[in-house]
Each structure stands twice: as structure tokens, then as C-alpha cells.
Amino acid sequence: MIVKTIKVDQLARVEGEGALKVVARDGVVLSAELNIFEPPRFFEAFLRDRMYSEAPDITARICGICPVAYQMSAIHAMENALGVVVDGPLRDLRRLIYCGEWIESHTLHIYMLHAPDFLGYAGAIEMARDHADIVRRGLDLKRAGNSIIALLGGREIHPINVRVGGFYRAPRRRELQPLAEELKRARDLALATVRWTSSFDFPDVARDYEFVALRGEGEYPFNQGRIVSSCGLNIAAAEYDEHFEESHVEHSTALHAHIKARGAYLTGPLARYALNAASLSPIAREAAREAGLGSVCANPFLSIIVRAVEVLYACDEALRIIEQYEEPDRPAVDLEARAGIGFAATEAPRGMLYHRYRLNADGKIADARIVPPTSQNQPSIEQDLKIFATAWLDLPDDALRHRCEQSIRNHDPCISCATHFLRLDVDRGG
Secondary structure (H helix, E strand, O other), X not given: OOEEEEEEOOOOOOEOOEEEEEEEEOOEEEEEEEEEOOOOOOHHHHHOOOEHHHHHHHHHHHOOOOHHHHHHHHHHHHHHHHOOOOOOHHHHHHHHHHHHHHHHHHHHHHHHHHHHHHHOOOOHHHHHHHOHHHHHHHHHHHHHHHHHHHHHHOOOOOOOOEEOOEEOOOOOHHHHHHHHHHXXXXXXXXXXXHHHHOOOOOOOOOOOOOEEEEEOOOOOOOOOOEEEEOOOOEEOHHHHHHHEEEEEEOOEEEEEEEEOOOEOOEOOHHHHHHHHHXXXXXXXXXXXXXXXXXXXXXXXXXXXXXXXXXXXXXXXXXHHHHHXXXXXXXXXXXXXXXXXXXXXXXXXXXXXXXXXXXXXXXOEEEEEEEEOHHHHHHHHHXXXXXXXXXXXXXXXXXXHHHHHHHXXXXXXXXXXXXXXXXXEEEEOOO
């Protein structure tokens, strides 16, 4: 009997602190774990007894990479509880700030966290020594996303200008014009990014995922739509708890989400693309076609290309919104506190994000539930490890470690905002 144990105590180039462990016996992978060991952060408890209006600023602190998604999910859920629908120019501005977050978050992942895997570097700093122009392109592209968030949100990280009902201040049309010029260049950089990532050497693998994402009416989803899946699910956000459940596992402080009676599923760029590719803008659809993606992409290693396509779409969509923008009469709609339960699902860069809040009559939060993309994807990530590692067990230790780590980085897990270097232990004892 030959037992092989692969352990990486600190994953590199992911947001946060995690580890992996794969155990194989006689050429068969018995278990694969993504170990998330950071302490619980208790944001749902922090929200209790706070006014509904405080939720956007509190939830933004959950993540420095995708604060807009957390803010906007809270805002939509609160508006749902209060019986308010925000439309028109304010809705357009919400899509615009989402474009900014997708651009900056995806670009960070593509250039700084994921591309080094394909080009043989330990990280972006090492890659920059040989490819300074490429890294500079990534930084310029990310800056365009930050500019959108800064203009609409008041600052680049943890925006302060968004609120339940709209914004504290809506931009003037003339303020958006310099942003449009920056985004035209960013769109060219994004197209170059699609072409660059599609030239990488990818493992020839595929997975039979159940994809889950939002689907909007005639638009690629950001912050509105029904929850759909590749296996026929089609529900409103208010029905999420009827179809999905979370459970504790010993090796993770993050809950694992499953579809009831079905099991693991995948949310994120691959899922959005598979379920909404027809709603991409023409330039993004053509770039995806040239990159060889097809209508569905089930190879998680190709997710870097799909993210690049989504960056291109976000740049193009931002330009469309700016071109058609009309200043709203007021920056926010009127609100009145009342008791109720509000639900919302939006598309964070890493996947679908679900919020549910119960409000008391005075507008204070009685209960909160937040389900981030990483906890939803963790079971599928572990299945990736188990399935793919079986085919890689004959690789040398360094190559095997690299493939296992990369299979996690494919999904850009957002554990928190920290990066560590690696140590690999391989036990080949019998």
C-alpha cells in the first residue's frame, strides 16, 4: 500500500489564509480539502440592532476587493424589505459602479494572482522583472476600474457615497466624460488581455458542474435577476433558502453551501458565462469566440479567459452607460422604515452573493444572513482537487503541488485580504 499526502499549509496568491490537503492511497485520491482556518468575523451579528441605513457601510468592510458587491446586495435587500424599487438613471449608476468593481477585481486576479501560474513565476513581482510591460498593462486596466468606484463611491475602497435608495450624490454628466476617455483605452487593454490569456497553455480537463448564476432580462447580470442553474433551477432571490443550504465541516471556518438534494454547484465567471453568454456585448462575444471559448466553458483553468472577457464587457458596458446617462432629478428615493424581510442576490466578481435581512418596525435589523461566493464554491473546489489530482499523482512533487494550488486559484477564492508563501509536505510512506 502506497499512501501519498500533499499538504500546503499556506496558500499563495489567494485573498486570505487557507491550506490544502490531498490524501491518496494506491493511486486513488481518497480526500481533498481546502482548509479555511481564519477566525469567524461575525458580521451578521454586528448588523443586529443597527439601522437598515447602516448596512451598506458595515457590509462593505467584509471585503476590500469587492466592497461594492456587499454594499449593493445589502442595499437591494433593504429596498426589498421596504417595498422600494430604484430604477432609471440611479439603476444605471449602480450598474456602472459594478463595472468598476469587476474591472479592478478581475484584473487583480488575472495579472497578479493567476497569470504567474501559467508563465512559470512565483508571483507578479518575479513576473514583472521579465514582463514589465504586461504588468503595467494590468495596473493601468485596474486603475480604470478604481476610477469608476472613486467617482461614484467617493473613494476607491469601501465606498461612502452609496446608500439605501440610491446615492448621497449623483454625478453630473460632465464629470463622467474624463472617465469615458480612460475607459476607451481600458477597453483596448481588456481586449489585449483576452488575447493574451487565451495564448496560455491549459490542461485539457473539464468538469460536469451545475452552474448557478443570476440571469437578467436581456443584460449580463450584475445586481439584478433571477437565480438560475444549468440543471433547470429558476427562482427569485426570496426562494434561495428553499433550495440551498449551508453546513459546517471540520476543516473549514467557512460554511459549505449545497443545492438541497443535489449537492455541490459552481457560481462565478464560468457559471455567468454559461448561463448568460448571449447577453454579452458584441465586442465581448466576438472576443470570446476568437479565444475559442464556445457557448459553455467547463474547464476551470480557462476561467482566466472568461474573467478577461468579463473585464472587456464591463469596460464596454460602462462606456454605454456613460454615453446614455441622464442626470436623475434626485440622488435617492424616499424611504420609510417598516417591518419586513428583504432578499437580494447580486453577482460579485467571484460569483453570486446572497443577503437576507429581517427588519423591525423601527427599521432596525433583527436578523441578517450573508452567503458569499467562496462558501458556495468551496465544495466544488474540493471536488476539482479530488478529480484532477487523481490524474496528476505521477507528477513530481513540485509539479503536483503547483497543479493542486492552481486548481484552487482558478476560482479566485476570497478568504480575506492577505497573501502567504508556501511550504509543501509530501508523505510517500507505505
